[in-house]
Amino acid sequence: MSAHCQLTGIGPVFGNNVSHSHRRTRRRWNPNIQPxxxxxxSEGRFIRLTLSTRAIKTIDKIGIDRALARIRARGEKI
Structure with a gap:
């Protein structure tokens, strides 16, 4: 499962771990992605989405039909 949200498009963010002695090593922060x-x-079917927890709350608020319209506007195929 890729670490990006289908609704918001959020993906991993990269940065550094900084130790006490200030040595820097690369790391990444993954979004909290849930299937x-x-x-x-309206379509009479189930759909599977991989969403961040923030996107799940957004769907609860605006509804699945408006959320699908946003996903399709971004160019994602469902």
């Missing part, structure tokens, strides 16, 4: 299955009444 979810939603029923889409």
């Amino acid at each position: 979810r299955r939603y029923w889409v009444p």
Whole structure:
């Protein structure tokens, strides 16, 4: 499963671990990605999405149909 959200497009962020002696090593912060299955009444089918937890809350707020419109506007195929 790739570490990017289908709704928001958020992906991993890169930076440095800095030790007490200030040695720097590369690291990455992955978003909290969760697989979810939603029923889409307008299409009469279930869809599977990989979403960040923030995107799950957004779908709860705006609804699955508006969220799908945003995903398709970004050019993602569902």
